Amino acid sequence: MxxxxxxxxxxxKKMKQEGNALSMVTAYDYPTAQLAEEAGVDMILVGDSLGNVVLGYDSTLPVTIEDMVYHTRSVVRGAGNTFVVADMPFMTYHGSIDETLRNVRKLMQEGHAHAVKMEGGREICSAVETITGAGxxxxxxxxxxxxSVNQIGGYRIQGKDEKDAQRLLEDAKALEQAGAFGIVLELVTEQVAEYITSQLSIPTIGIGAGRGVDGQVLVFHDIFxxxxxxxxxxxVKNFGDAGTLIREGFVQYVKEVKERSFPDESHxxxxxxxxxxxLYGRGREKVNNA
Incomplete structure (x- = not known):
C-alpha cells in the first residue's frame, strides 16, 4: 500500500478549485481512525458529538476540553497520516481570548490535532481571527x-427562508474573511448550501446540506x-449494519458460554x-480417578 x-x-483549497470532493468522517477512537485512514478518508473530525454517540449524554453540552483532548489523541495515534480536526466544545471559546487560546493550545499540543472546529458565525469571527493569527x-x-440548539429552537433545517439564507451567507463570508480554511454546513437546504459554496474560495463540507457542497462528512456510527x-x-446513507452484527455476535457468545460450548478444544x-x-503429583491422580 x-x-x-x-x-x-x-x-x-486546490481540491475545491479542481472540483475534487473532500471526504470527511467523524470518529472518536484509535481503531476507527485506523480503518478510516486505510480506506483513504481525506479528513477525520473528532466531534463533540462524542457526547451523544460515545458518552451517552443527551446533547453535546456536557463535553469538556479534557474529553476532546483524550479522544483526539486516540484518533491521531490511529491515523497519523490523516488531517485531524478537533471540535472546540461548548463555552471553550466564548470567554476571554486568553482562555480561548489556552483551550486551543490543549487541543493542538496535548491532543495533537491539526486544526480546530468552532460553531458560529459573525459572533465568533474575532476569536477565529486571533486563533488563525496564532498559526x-x-x-x-x-x-x-x-x-446552540437550545437557542435556535431545536434541530431544525436552516436556510428555509430568504432572511435565514442571507444570514448564513453573511456568516460564511465573515468566517472566510476571518481566516477559516473551510466551513461545515449542517442541515442547510441544498439550494442555499450550493449558493454559499459558489460564493466562497474556501471549501464547504456538508452534513445534510445536499449535493452542491465541496465535500461531505458523516459520523462513523451513522455510516455503520x-x-x-x-x-x-x-x-444519512448507511453503508453497513455493524449494530446488528455486533448484537447477534453478543447473543451467540452468551449462548455458547451458558451451554459451555465455548471455549472448545481449539481454544x-x-x-x-x-x-x-x-506441579500436582498424586493430587492429579485423585482428580482423574474421581
Missing part, C-alpha cells in the same frame, strides 16, 4: 449548530448503524503431562 500523505489547507487552522461550522436502537436520519492451551505431574 502506498504511503498516504495528509492533506493540508492549501491542498484542500492554528480553523474550520468554521454554521447552519444547525448543536451547541452502530447504535442500539439506531434511529434513521434522512440525510485451550495444554501443558505436558510431566509439568502437571511435577
Amino acid at each position: 502506498a504511503v498516504k500523505h495528509p492533506l493540508n489547507i492549501v491542498k484542500m 492554528v487552522p480553523v474550520l468554521g461550522h454554521i447552519g444547525l449548530t448543536p451547541q 448503524q452502530y447504535a442500539s436502537p439506531y434511529r434513521n436520519k434522512k440525510f 485451550v492451551f495444554t501443558a505436558e503431562d510431566q509439568v502437571v505431574e511435577n
Whole structure:
C-alpha cells in the first residue's frame, strides 16, 4: 500500500478549485481512525458529538476540553497520516481570548490535532481571527449548530427562508474573511448550501446540506448503524449494519458460554503431562480417578 500523505489547507483549497470532493468522517477512537485512514478518508473530525454517540449524554453540552483532548489523541495515534480536526466544545471559546487560546493550545499540543472546529458565525469571527493569527487552522461550522440548539429552537433545517439564507451567507463570508480554511454546513437546504459554496474560495463540507457542497462528512456510527436502537436520519446513507452484527455476535457468545460450548478444544492451551505431574503429583491422580 502506498504511503498516504495528509492533506493540508492549501491542498484542500486546490481540491475545491479542481472540483475534487473532500471526504470527511467523524470518529472518536484509535481503531476507527485506523480503518478510516486505510480506506483513504481525506479528513477525520473528532466531534463533540462524542457526547451523544460515545458518552451517552443527551446533547453535546456536557463535553469538556479534557474529553476532546483524550479522544483526539486516540484518533491521531490511529491515523497519523490523516488531517485531524478537533471540535472546540461548548463555552471553550466564548470567554476571554486568553482562555480561548489556552483551550486551543490543549487541543493542538496535548491532543495533537491539526486544526480546530468552532460553531458560529459573525459572533465568533474575532476569536477565529486571533486563533488563525496564532498559526492554528480553523474550520468554521454554521447552519444547525448543536451547541446552540437550545437557542435556535431545536434541530431544525436552516436556510428555509430568504432572511435565514442571507444570514448564513453573511456568516460564511465573515468566517472566510476571518481566516477559516473551510466551513461545515449542517442541515442547510441544498439550494442555499450550493449558493454559499459558489460564493466562497474556501471549501464547504456538508452534513445534510445536499449535493452542491465541496465535500461531505458523516459520523462513523451513522455510516455503520452502530447504535442500539439506531434511529434513521434522512440525510444519512448507511453503508453497513455493524449494530446488528455486533448484537447477534453478543447473543451467540452468551449462548455458547451458558451451554459451555465455548471455549472448545481449539481454544485451550495444554501443558505436558510431566509439568502437571511435577506441579500436582498424586493430587492429579485423585482428580482423574474421581
